[in-house]
Amino acid sequence: MQLIACSRMYDVAPAAREAWHGIFARLVALSGIPLAPFIHQAPAPIEELWARPDMGCVFMCGWPWAMDPAPRPVPLAAPLPSPSRYVGKPVYLSDFVVREDAPYRRLPDAFGGRLGWTVSHSHSGCNAPRHHLLRYAARFPFAGAVGPLVTPMAVAAAVREGRCEVGPMDGFAHDLLRRHAPERVAGLRILESTDVAPIPFLVAAPETPERIVRPLRAALLALHEDAASRTLLDQLLVRRFVPVEEAAYLRLGPTWAAAAEKAGMELPPRGMAAA
Template sequence: MPVANARMYSATPAGKAAWHRILRWALDEAGLPWEVIDHDAPAPLSALWARDDLGLALMCGLPFARRQPPAQLVAAPIPSPGRYGGRPVYCTDIVVRAGAPYRVLQDTFGGVAGYTLADSLSGGVAFNLHLQPFRSARRPRLYARTVGGLVNARGVIDALAAGTIDVGPLDSWYHDQLRRQDPAFAARVRTVATTAWRPLPPFVATAPLAAGELDAVRAALHAATQAPELAADCALLLLAGFAAPPARDYAALADPGPLTAFEDL
């Protein structure tokens, strides 16, 4: 029996509960008796994404693009804030501690940079790529040191607030959800730069879906964002709707471009 999960964008306990209600409603609407499962931190998301029984689970675009056997794209969320333009896209917000003196990203050079995981698109790779144009023969290293293994956006914010790092990356939609759901925590940091826009992590299936199940769950997800009883949950998650972009939109993420080893940034 396939399972469902939205851990990747469960920024707070309230957000997790909202996703649970939306997924449960959509599965009931589609007539699918799948279980909505927990996979909370510190359990690695990579372990979730390696499962072959996912019917409706959020997956980072990088492992989705590289996964073998391929996962099936079910739907991509459309964030509601204006900066997303009604599209299923996101970027990485590069942030510093709220009280830090840095005005622009270049002011952080020479300090300590942090990242979540080396194989995270929003929490590592996008930040790495954004830094490449600033490197040169005269300045091959931008930072005195880098700190990895911060796991998620909360880990980046905690490290910034503690002074362990000077700058780090946040998934923009996760960041926006934090500002909505836990504004005091989000106020610990401020943004000094943003990366290029990329396709938003989609809901995928790794389990084989029976005929009609894919169409049913897509229609149910769309209906969920229109259901009055879920309006508060969608508002809390900054969720405007769902799209079904072609998997080829994510293909370029499999080879994002030249990267520097994080310890050499």
């Protein structure tokens, strides 16, 4: 069976996808494991990608990975983002973005407006935003919820076009957009950001044999030492890949979800029609 490699979560622009595919090519060269680059674009459900038995190296969000029953996909490695706001750790956050001309200075200033969201199983586009809202409100404080918008790029478009006043964007995807497609986030600013959480990581399908997992993982962890990979990593704002700390994913995402659900902070709110 031919294994696939897919960067769907962070294919924010053609130039970014080209760099990810370059990384996959170096991974094949260094590991000796054949991988076929695979494109799985929105609106195709990303859950279909994560269910494929031929996953060889695919980005997956940590919250659905933690919440799914065993057997879970096999963790390979996590990216260490290079921007300073990630403090040299394999973490990310969600940016609440608004239009530059919006009058808001703090997130509560926008309460009563409309909040965008991506999909219900997304940490950055649903779980982290609703957890962040707990510091300000006992229940959903917006008048409307706009979604499912599916991707950070669609969130940016919805805010720019005025379909919602505020939208949560995966911060790493946001940074990649600023690097590779700045026109798609032009006219937006960050109002607030959530606390950091473990970043989405690369996985293989649950039944992938160790003889394949071991060389793929070793090659990912050594990519920063490969001269041909360093330029690609720089283009993708990645310092290097590091081991996946599974316990962090099993702990934080479900903990944030439980706190939000206990408080009744739902996104999208129950009984509120999707827009």
